Structures are given as structure tokens and as C-alpha cells.
Amino acid sequence: PLPVPPGNYTPAEGSIRSHLCPLGHYCADRKEPMPCPAGTLGDVKGLNSSSCNMPCTKGYYCEAESSAAIVCDDGTYGNRPGLKSQDECLDCPEGFSCSSGHKFLCPLGRYCAANTAVPTACPAGTVGDATGLNSSSWSRLCPEGYYCEEGSAAAVVCEDGTHGNRTGLTSPAECLECPDGHWCNSGKAFPCGKGTYADGPPLERTSPCPSSA
Secondary structure, eight states, X not given: OOOOOTTEEOSSTTOSOXXXXXXXXXXXXXXXXXXXXXXXXXXXXXXXXXXXXXXXXXXXXXXXXXXXXXXOOTTEEOOSSOBOSGGGSEEOOTTEEXXXXXXXXXXXXXXXXXXXXXXXXXXXXXXXOSSSOOSGGGSEEOOTTEEOOTTOSSOEEOOTTEEOOSSOBOSGGGSEEOOTTEEEETTEEEEOOTTEEEETTTTOEEEEOOOOO
């Protein structure tokens, strides 16, 4: 009989036909398929070594006899190749989000508690102007003269002709109209100087009072 090629096996003693080793297995002795060990991937047929095709990809785990890698659950990640089970995936730390088996620094305008899969928007009235925040309490209160909608990475100044009289504004609707005798620019109200008046709307600058005839 012809010799059995590597990566093939004979199903029974004395068989004259050989078969290609199936997915998730290797055939080292050319007789009987053996399951690929946990932590390795057997995603092609005809493997002839216990290392199978490759170590399981980083961010995934491979149980014994795997022909396809399994991604770590959302809220966890894989820090190295060759993981054998979900139990070896690591919990996502604070200040990061974890999805598709990988770890990502929490972005601007968001915060990430432990085991986060999807970053949470910073509350309206606050600004998340730093990465890696792990709690809404670390987002900064929106400064006076500005407003911060939900998920803000930067505060937005109140429009010219309006002003903000307190911190923590959540929308442009909370900016106030410029009061009488004032002009408003850059989110602040300024008293009109002697002999001037607020020119507008939008009352964003002053002009000299006209001389009397």
C-alpha cells in the first residue's frame, strides 16, 4: 500500500484509503485524528502537529478541538494569544472600554466604569475634556458663560448677545438674553460705558451715544 501522506489518516487497520485530517484536529501518527489542544486553532484541514495551525488569536480564546476562535465577551479582553477559555479573558479596567476582545482608552466626553463595553456619555452640564475618565464625578462642571450638552468633550460658549450667569448649563436655551444697559460677548455680560449703548440686537458690542442736535 501507498504511504499515508502527512496530515492524513487511515480510518481502520488495513484500510487502503487515507483521509484528510478534519478541522479542529491534527494527525501526527497518520492513524487517528487528535483534537487540537485548547489555546490553539485548527481552522484548516490536514494538520499534522499538536501546535495545529496557530495559537489562538489575541482577543479570542480557543477551547479544545476549535476550528474557529471565540471572541472574549464584551466588557472583557484578551491580553495575549493562546487563551483557552473565557475565564482567561481579563475584566475591563476602569477608564477603558472593552469590546471585540480588545481594550480601548475611554474617549473624550465619555466615562468608563469597570467592565464597560460601551462608554457612557458624560451628563449634560458637565464636560469630559480628558480621556480615561472612570466616573461621571470626574467630568468637570461646565464653566460659567458656556453650556455643555450630554457627551460634551468641550464646553460651548453662549452666543453673542446672550450670557451664562452660572456654571452647569446644559443647552443654549439656558443662556440668558443680555440685560438692559449691558452688552454680551464671549458668554459674559458687561455694563455699557458712560456715553455708550448696546448696539443690536444681538447686543454684542457698544456704540457711542449720538450727539444731541
